[in-house]
Amino acid sequence: MAKAPKLNSQPQVVTANHLLSGDVVYLTKAAxxxxxxxxxxxxxxxxxxxxxxxxxxxxxxxxxxIAPYLIPVDASVTPPKPIQYREVLRAEGPSTEKARPAA
Amino acid sequence: MYEYDDIDQTLVDERVAQFRDQVARRLSGEISEDEFKPLRLQNGLYLQLHAYMLRIAIPYGTLSSRQLRGLAQIGCTYDRGWGHFTTRQNLQYNWIKLEETADALADLAKIQMHAIQTSGNCIRNTTTDQFAGAAHDEIEDPRVWCEIIRQWSTFHPEFSFLPRKFKIAVTGSPNDRAAVRVHDIGLRMHKNAAGEIGFEVIVGGGLGRTPFIGKTIRDFLPKQDLLSYLEAILRVYNQFGRRDNLYKARIKILVHEIGIEAMREKVEAEFAASKDGALKLPQDAIDQIAAQFAPPAFEKLSGISAEYANAFRTDFEFGLWARRNTFKHKQPGYSIVTISLKKEGAPPGDASAEQMNAVADIADRYSFGEIRVTHEQNLVLAHVKQSDLPAVFKALKAYDLATPNVGLASDIIACPGLDYCALANARSIPIAQQIALRFKNWERAHDIGELKIKISGCINACGHHHVGHIGILGVDKAGEEFYQITLGGAADEQAAIGDLIGPALNTRDAVDAIDTLVETYLRLRNSSDERFLDTYRRVGLAPFKEAVYAVA
Structure with a gap:
C-alpha cells in the first residue's frame, strides 16, 4: 500500500469504510x-x-x-478530488468497472 | 468427485453458525474491529478498497456443475453478478456486504463449499494440476493427495497460527502445471528405481518480496508417510520460523537462513520420531478417498473422430481454437479443453454469472459435469470427447468463452491490483487489457507462440510476475503508476525467477516495451519452434534490454 502523505495545512477530508456494507464513505459537515x-x-x-x-x-x-483517516484533496475543483490515485479509485470506483456492462 | 461426508458437512455448517454469531457480536459492539478482523479473515472475508471481498476455496481447483451454478447464483445474490477466478484456483467476490456474508456462506455450505483456509496464517487451500485425472503425461491423480492434505490440514490445531500463511501444491505429472517449485511445500509425484510411486518433497519456494525456487528436501517419500512428513516440516517451521518480522516469516526465509541441509536434518529427526505414528496412512483410507476420484465412465474410442477431423479441416476458427485450447487426454478419443477467461480487453479471470451457468451446462452435456479452475485464471473441461469438440467450441463461443489464446501473449495472469486491492501500489487489470489488445491479431499471436506474461500490482506477487516469461510489477513512483519488467521467469519444472530488465516505465512505455520485447524475440529466434523463453535463455538479457531502452 502506498504510504499516506504527511498532511500539512492543505485541504483534506476524512474517509473510512462503512462497517455494514464496506462502502467507501466520507465524513460530512453534519458529522x-x-x-x-x-x-x-x-x-x-x-x-x-x-x-x-x-x-x-x-x-x-x-x-x-472502520479505520477512518485523513486524505489530501484538491478543493479547487467540485467535487473535491483526492491527490493520491488510490483515493481517486476509492472515490470513483474501479477503473475497470466502467467498461463493464451491469449484469 | 469428492462428496462431503457428515463430518465435512457438520464442520462447514457449524462454521457458518459461528460466523453469524461473530458478525452479530461485532455489530452490537460486543467485539471491536481489532478482535473481529482475524475472525472474518479466517472466513475468507477481507476489507478491500471499495467493499468487503469474499474469497471462496475451490479445493484443488475442482468444481461440479452444481457448485459452479451455485457460485453463479451467489454472485447474483450477493455480488454484482460476477466472480473472479484467482491464481490460487479460488474464486473472489468483490462486492460483498458484511451483513450478508453469513447468508452467502450458508448458501455455499449447501453446495459443499466454504471460505475456510483462504486467509490467515494457516495451511491454505491446496492447489494442483488443472488437468489432474485427465492428462496423458500423468503418473497418478494428485487430487487424491490434495484431499488427504485437506482433511488433515483443515482446522489443524497445531498449525492454525503459524508464523505466516503456508501453501502446498501437488503435481502428479513430470510436466509441472501447478508451479510446485514456488510454493512453501511442493510435492511432485514420481516413480523410484523400484517402480513405486511416491513424492519428491520440495520446500521453501515462494514469490512475494523475496522470491525463491524451492529446494528438494527429500527425493522420494513413500505415499503412506505423506502426512507424517508434512507434519514434520510444519512442526520445524512452526518452531523455528521467524515471528519477529512479517517479511521474514515464510518458510522460504527459514530454509534460506539455516540452509537446506540443516532444515533436512531437523525435519528428518522430527519425521523419524513420528513416522510410524497415528499419521501413517492406512491403505484402506487412501483407497476410500481414491475411489471418489475414480475416472468417469469413458467410452472406448479409437482413431480420430470424423467430426473432429472434418471441423479441423473446414472450420478455420475451430482449428485455431483446437490447436491452442485443447490438450492431450490419457483416454483415446478424448481431449482436455481449456476455456479462456482472457478475451482480449477483458479483466483476466472474470466470469459473469451467465458465463458460469453456461460452462456448467456445457460441462453437464460434454464433460461429466466437472469443471476445473487453473492457477492461470482459466477454466477447464477435463474430459471432452473429440467428436464433441466442434459442438463445445460453438457453445463456448456463444458466451465469449472461445478465445483461442491459451498460453499465448494475451493469456495474461493479473492480480486485481489497485482497482480493488487494499495492498496494491498500481493497477494490474488495465495494463493487462492494453497488452492483450496488442496481441489480438491471431496471426501474430500464434506466430509468437507460447508467451506467459504475468502481472502483479505490488511486491506480494499474487500475479506471479517473478515466474512470468515476461513479468510486470506495478510500483508507485511519487503517486504515478510505474511498471518494472522482468524476463526469463518460469513456473514449470524448470522454474526460474525472472531478471529485472532496467528502470521502471510508465504505463504507456511499459505497454510499448512488451511489444518491443516481442519484436526483439521474433528477430532473434532461430526458428518458429524456439519459444520466447528459449530465445531468452539462449541470448540473455542484453539484446532485450538494449531494445527497450535504446529509444531516446
Missing part, C-alpha cells in the same frame, strides 16, 4: 457519513483535520465505520 466525496467536509489546516478525525474516530467506536 454523518456519505458515499459521495462531494458531501465531504473539507478542512484546510492541521488542527481542523485533527478535530475532524477525532469526530470520525468517535463514530468508529460506535461501530458505524
Amino acid at each position: 454523518s457519513w456519505s458515499r459521495r466525496i462531494a458531501d465531504a467536509a473539507v478542512v484546510a489546516n492541521v488542527e481542523a483535520g485533527a478535530a475532524l478525525l477525532a469526530e470520525a474516530e468517535t463514530q468508529a467506536k460506535k461501530n458505524i465505520v
